[in-house]
Each structure stands twice: as C-alpha cells, then as structure tokens.
Amino acid sequence: MSASNGIIVKTKNLTKHFGHIVAVDDLSIEVHKGEAFGFLGPNGSGKSTTMGMILGLIAPTSGSAEVFGLEAQHNLPSILPRVGAVMETPGLYPYLSGRDNLKVFARLSDHISDKRIDEVLDLVEMSSRAKDKFSNYSMGMKQRLAIACALLHNPELIIMDEPTNGLDPAGMKEIRELIIELSKQGKTIFLNSHLLHEVEQVCERVAIIKKGKIVVQGLVKELVKAGDVLQIKVNEPDKAMAILGGQKWISSVNKEGDYILLGVKADKAVDVSALLAKDGIFAAEIKAKENSLEKFFLEQTEEEANA
Amino acid sequence: MLNMIKVELTKLRKRKMTWILLVVLAAFFCIMVFAAYGITESPPEHMPEESVGELRSLLQFPDATGLIFSTARQIGTLLMIILVASAVGNEYGWGTIRQVLIRRGNRYKYIIAKLVAFIIAAAIGLVISLIIGFVLVSITSNLLGSINWDFITSSYVGEFFRMFGWTLFSLLPYILLAFFFAFLGRSALAGIGGGLGLYFIESIVVVILSNAGGWLAKIPHYLIGPNADVLVPSIEMQGGPFASSGDAPSTLWAAMAVLIYSVVLLGISLWMFKKRDITA
Known part of the structure; x- marks a missing residue:
C-alpha cells in the first residue's frame, strides 16, 4: 500500500x-510525503473537524478524505497503524502514570516493546x-x-492539532524543535494551528482556512515572498529620504525604525544605491522587505471578509 | 481483540473507583449481615417469633446461600451501573475515546472489548461478594449455634453454580443500560443518572402496577427488574407483589426477557456509537 504520487493526505x-452549520465547505487539500504542512485558520474555522474526518472520527457530509491513497472512512484499520495524532487537549488517563498510559496505548498497537516506550519518553x-x-x-x-x-x-x-496550546x-x-x-527524520507532518509564527517556522507549505473554506494554499516562501518594498539602512537617513522623495520612479518613502522603506521593485536596488552614493550616502543594508505569514494571513482573511 | 480486553481490564484495575466500589460492597454486606444478626439477638417487640426464626435461618447455612446471592445481585446491580457508566462516560470527558479510536479504528471491537471487560469485572465482583458473604455467614452461624457443612452435596454445588450463572446474567441488562445511557449522553453522569434512575423508577412502577390488578398487573412481566427477580429471587420477594399474587413469570420467560433487553440495548449502543461523530 503506497500513497499515490507521493500524496499522503488528500481531501x-x-x-x-x-445541522445547519457548515463546519467544512468543499475543502480540497493535498499533503505530500515528507513535508511539514501547516493548516492555518482562526479558532472555529474547521481545522479540527477536518482533522477528525481524516482520522475517521467524524463522518463527512459529502466529499472524501484519502490517507495513503485509501479512502479514510472505510479503511481505518489499514490507515491508522501508520498515523500518529496529537489532539488539542491531551486525552490520556489521569489516574495512570505517564508510563502506564503509554503501556495501555502500546498494547493497542502491534509489537511495541518496553524499549520503545523508553525511547519515546527520552525523546x-x-x-x-x-x-x-x-x-x-x-x-x-x-x-x-x-x-x-x-x-x-x-x-x-503525524497529525497535530494545536500542539502548543496552553504552553x-x-x-x-521545545515542541517546535521536536x-x-x-520532519528532518522524513515524517510527514500535518500541523493544525492558529499560531502563524509557529507554522512559519516549522512548515514548508500551508493552507489557510476560514469559515470552513480554503482561502489560499501554497509554499510559505512563495506566500511571504518579497513585495514591492525595498528596505534600506543608511548613515544619514533624513538626507537620504529627502533625496529619494524627489524621485518619480519611487512611489513612496517612509521611515520604520532604523530603516527607510521605499515603494519600488527589488530590482531597483542598484539604482537606489548609486543615487545615494552620488551625495556621499552609503547603504549599510539594502534588501527587499519580506512579508510575514501573519501579515499575509491577515491580508487574505480580510480580503475574503471584505469580498 | 484479546489485547483490547486486557487494556480495558487494566484500566478498570488501576482505577481507584473500582476499589472504592469494592469496599462499598464489602461494607454493605457487613452492615446487612450484622444488622440482621443484631435483630435476631434483640428483636423489636412487635416482631413475630416466626419472623425472627426465619431471619435466624437466613443467617445460617444452607438458607443463607439465597440471601448472599440475592444481596450480591441487588447491590451488585447498583455498583455495576456506577462502574460501567463512569468507565464509559469518562472516556468522553477525558478525551481518551479519540485517542483509542485513532489507534484502533474498529468501533464495534472497542465496544465489545469494553463489554467483555465489564462482564469479567462483574464475575470477579460476584466471586468476591460470595467470599465475603460466606465468611460473614460462617461467623453468624457460629454465633447462632454451630456450622454444619453437611449441606454441601453435589446437588447443592450444582444449584450454587446455577445461581452464580443466573446472578451474572441478571446483571447484564443493567450493565448495558448504563452503557447505553453513558454513550447516549457522552458522560458518566448521564450513564449513572439514566441507569440508576430507571432502576429505581422501575421498582416503584412495578409495585404500583402489581397492586393495580387486571391487565396492568401483567405489565411488570415485560420489565427488567421483575424478570431478574425471577432468576435470582430477592428476599423482599417473599412479601412482594409476585409472591402474594403467585403470578411471577416463568424462568424461561424471565431469561428470554433479560436476554432480549440485553440484545436490544447492545444493538442500539453499537448502532449509535458507530453512527455518531466523535467531536469531543
């Protein structure tokens, strides 16, 4: 049984x-083998419901979820031994010790030794x-x-639902590093989270969900790629702003901390540097300003809300 | 499947509640036997001598065997409802039900493993009840005279095992009742409330209907309690509605009624658990 075309999860x-509430709406995503996939969305956006349907805990109203190329709802005994899941609230027996909890769950899987229990406890x-x-x-x-x-x-x-909740x-x-x-060990990670910073650091690809619908999905580095803003740091910022403000090909000039932000494409960096150098101003740093995933997320969800 | 049953038994064994309920069981037996002994020693003024004699007889072998089984069934029913409902309902409260189901996707196996574990626990509880009961009655027998073990014949042993089987069997619909309500309400409280509530309401309804006479008096034949009473007669029954009217169902009827209730409750629980989403 292998995943079709390296796709591990496909909805x-x-x-x-x-009832009349639509928790997940026509959602289609793919998670590829070996990648860390971030599933982002505000609270109540349908992330946990999606996870429940992938794990066979919740029956879909329509559509399908496939895991390892198998339809999830009807192939759970084949799928689940290859899946590990961490829920938002850790569901373990309060009256058992940590080790006894692991022993209980080890017994539910095949061939898990006491040595393995020690290994994961160490991990x-x-x-x-x-x-x-x-x-x-x-x-x-x-x-x-x-x-x-x-x-x-x-x-x-490994499917994780808000694993850093309450930490x-x-x-x-610690959890992020784990x-x-x-991920480095080659595990496929499906990470549900509303913490954008966490996802940005861990995942290569993300899907953003809002009110049960996918807003956007793609590679993190593509989504937060350089916009049309150049960020420079110079020895005489006021003088530099005066010079740059007089250029028609620069749409805006603003100051943000030690930096000057220019409304110009990144490939104009050489021209900006040359212009300033003529007046004896030298750039200590010049680079395209990157978006954060958080900013991107807010842009996307606000756009969607406005629409 | 065997592993799942072992896991369920381990969970029951490691729970404090199981041991607390066992202590309650032992305490109940002690209070009941010694209170009865106290009555025989200094009976109330208005108590007929004949009744005191009957009570003395019940605190000595072989008549005490019936008392032990009937007490074990009655207190056992209440304690099993509490144990089953809390063991099932807390799986929802703790979120462990999701953790188990994402390891073993087969929900039917999960329910069956739980049920088998409860039946084993009930059997163990019954054995413990019998040991406690026999020890206590040995003491009262000595206090009231001396123990004569001659009553232990092959027919007594046969009757003993038959009673054991009927007692365990009569606990089954109540185990499944608590099971059903805990799954329905997804909580221990729903299971305990539903199970105990129905048990007590049924007892009251039976008394009212049996005294009403006519076709109404036949309705208890279709309820759980009166049929369980036929399989393991309770001591109160000697003065109860069926004893007075002589209208108790047959053993075959009673066994079939208990079986049908058990099968229906299990069937609904399985269907409901299979169909419903696990969201909490």
Missing part, C-alpha cells in the same frame, strides 16, 4: 455540516517523570506525553 470537496524528555500520575503533570508535560503516545508506533504521518514560550519552543526534528 476532495470535503464538506461537513453540523520528549519525560523519562524522569514517567512514574508520576498524568493528572499531576503540567500542561506542557501532558502535551509532551501525548506526543510520545503518538510516536509510539513510529508512524509515517509557555519555552514549552512552545516537530522540526521529526
């Missing part, structure tokens, strides 16, 4: 209605607290144990 016109740095009850863990520890649980059977596809900045950083490490 086709996936739709879910809860999430929970070995020293493995004997403590799950209910006594901090939120970050619970989340780490849930990740360990998802990794027990060494899955090819402090240090905890978020996801990057898993």
Whole structure:
C-alpha cells in the first residue's frame, strides 16, 4: 500500500455540516510525503473537524478524505497503524502514570516493546517523570506525553492539532524543535494551528482556512515572498529620504525604525544605491522587505471578509 | 481483540473507583449481615417469633446461600451501573475515546472489548461478594449455634453454580443500560443518572402496577427488574407483589426477557456509537 504520487493526505470537496452549520465547505487539500504542512485558520474555522474526518472520527457530509491513497472512512484499520495524532487537549488517563498510559496505548498497537516506550519518553524528555500520575503533570508535560503516545508506533504521518496550546514560550519552543526534528527524520507532518509564527517556522507549505473554506494554499516562501518594498539602512537617513522623495520612479518613502522603506521593485536596488552614493550616502543594508505569514494571513482573511 | 480486553481490564484495575466500589460492597454486606444478626439477638417487640426464626435461618447455612446471592445481585446491580457508566462516560470527558479510536479504528471491537471487560469485572465482583458473604455467614452461624457443612452435596454445588450463572446474567441488562445511557449522553453522569434512575423508577412502577390488578398487573412481566427477580429471587420477594399474587413469570420467560433487553440495548449502543461523530 503506497500513497499515490507521493500524496499522503488528500481531501476532495470535503464538506461537513453540523445541522445547519457548515463546519467544512468543499475543502480540497493535498499533503505530500515528507513535508511539514501547516493548516492555518482562526479558532472555529474547521481545522479540527477536518482533522477528525481524516482520522475517521467524524463522518463527512459529502466529499472524501484519502490517507495513503485509501479512502479514510472505510479503511481505518489499514490507515491508522501508520498515523500518529496529537489532539488539542491531551486525552490520556489521569489516574495512570505517564508510563502506564503509554503501556495501555502500546498494547493497542502491534509489537511495541518496553524499549520503545523508553525511547519515546527520552525523546520528549519525560523519562524522569514517567512514574508520576498524568493528572499531576503540567500542561506542557501532558502535551509532551501525548506526543510520545503518538510516536509510539513510529508512524509515517503525524497529525497535530494545536500542539502548543496552553504552553509557555519555552514549552512552545521545545515542541517546535521536536516537530522540526521529526520532519528532518522524513515524517510527514500535518500541523493544525492558529499560531502563524509557529507554522512559519516549522512548515514548508500551508493552507489557510476560514469559515470552513480554503482561502489560499501554497509554499510559505512563495506566500511571504518579497513585495514591492525595498528596505534600506543608511548613515544619514533624513538626507537620504529627502533625496529619494524627489524621485518619480519611487512611489513612496517612509521611515520604520532604523530603516527607510521605499515603494519600488527589488530590482531597483542598484539604482537606489548609486543615487545615494552620488551625495556621499552609503547603504549599510539594502534588501527587499519580506512579508510575514501573519501579515499575509491577515491580508487574505480580510480580503475574503471584505469580498 | 484479546489485547483490547486486557487494556480495558487494566484500566478498570488501576482505577481507584473500582476499589472504592469494592469496599462499598464489602461494607454493605457487613452492615446487612450484622444488622440482621443484631435483630435476631434483640428483636423489636412487635416482631413475630416466626419472623425472627426465619431471619435466624437466613443467617445460617444452607438458607443463607439465597440471601448472599440475592444481596450480591441487588447491590451488585447498583455498583455495576456506577462502574460501567463512569468507565464509559469518562472516556468522553477525558478525551481518551479519540485517542483509542485513532489507534484502533474498529468501533464495534472497542465496544465489545469494553463489554467483555465489564462482564469479567462483574464475575470477579460476584466471586468476591460470595467470599465475603460466606465468611460473614460462617461467623453468624457460629454465633447462632454451630456450622454444619453437611449441606454441601453435589446437588447443592450444582444449584450454587446455577445461581452464580443466573446472578451474572441478571446483571447484564443493567450493565448495558448504563452503557447505553453513558454513550447516549457522552458522560458518566448521564450513564449513572439514566441507569440508576430507571432502576429505581422501575421498582416503584412495578409495585404500583402489581397492586393495580387486571391487565396492568401483567405489565411488570415485560420489565427488567421483575424478570431478574425471577432468576435470582430477592428476599423482599417473599412479601412482594409476585409472591402474594403467585403470578411471577416463568424462568424461561424471565431469561428470554433479560436476554432480549440485553440484545436490544447492545444493538442500539453499537448502532449509535458507530453512527455518531466523535467531536469531543
């Protein structure tokens, strides 16, 4: 059983209605083998419902979800042993210790040894607290144990729903680094999140969803590529602004911190540099200003809302 | 499947609630037996001597066997409703149901594994009840005279195992009732409330209908409790509606009624669990 054309997850016109509420609307996405895919959207946008349909927890109203080339709803026993999932709220037994929780879930999979349990506990740095009850863990520890649980059977596809929810900045950083490490190991990651900064650092490709509909999807570097703004840092900014402001081919000149932002295409950088040099002003730094994913996300969702 | 059953048993064994319910079971037996013994020692003034004699007999072998089984069924029913409803309902509350189902996609297997684990737990609980009951009655037998073990014959042993089987079987519809309500309400509270509520309401309805006479008195024949009572007669039954009217259903009828209730409740639970989305 192999994924068709290297596509691990594929949804086709996936739709879910809860009564008269449309949670997911005609959603079509593809997640390729070995990539870290970010699934972005505000709270209540349909991310978790989509994840539920991919994992067979929620039945679609129409459309389909395929995992490893198999229709998800009817092939779960073949699909799930190859999938690990981390839910938004870590769902483990509060009265069992961390290790006992992993033992319980290990028994539900085939051929998971005690050694493997030790390995995943080490991986999430929970070995020293493995004997403590799950209910006594901090939120970050619970989340780490849930990740360990998802990794027990060494899955090819890891689906994570807001894995850094409720974590402090240090905890978020740890989880982020772990996801990057898993991605480097060749695992396919499907990351549900509303934290754009987190996704930007971890994922190569993203889809943005709003009110159940895909707004845009593509490579992160394409989505945040250089716009028509040049960013320069010079020794005499006021004088430089006066010079540049008089040029018709520069649409705008603004100051932002130590930088001057010019409304001009990036390929005009040499011309800008030469112009300033004539008056003895030298650029310490000159580069195209990049968008952040956050800015892009807000632009997209606002455009959609305005439309 | 075997692994899933083992997992369910492990979860029950590691829960504090299971052990608390076991302590409640033991405490109930102790209170009941020693309270009854206390009554035989200093009976209330208005209590007829004949009734005191009956009570003495119930606290000694072999008559005590019926009392032990009937008590085990009655308290066992209540405790199993609580155990089953909390074990099923808390899976929703803790979010563990999703974690289990994304590891094993087969929902039917999950339900069957849970049910088998509950039946095993009920059987173990029943064995423990019998041990506690026999120990306590051995004490009261000694206090009231002396124990004579001559009653243990091959026919007694046969009857003992038959009673064990009927007691376990009569717990089944209540296990499934708690199961059904916990799945329906996706919570422990719904399972406990629904299971215990129906148990007590049914008891009241049975008394009212049995006393109403006519065709109304036949309705209890179609309910769970009166049929379970036929399989494992409760001590109260001697003065209860069926005993007075002599209109109890046959054992075959009772067994079929309990079986039908169990199958229907299991069928609805399976269908509902298969069809519904797991969103929480």
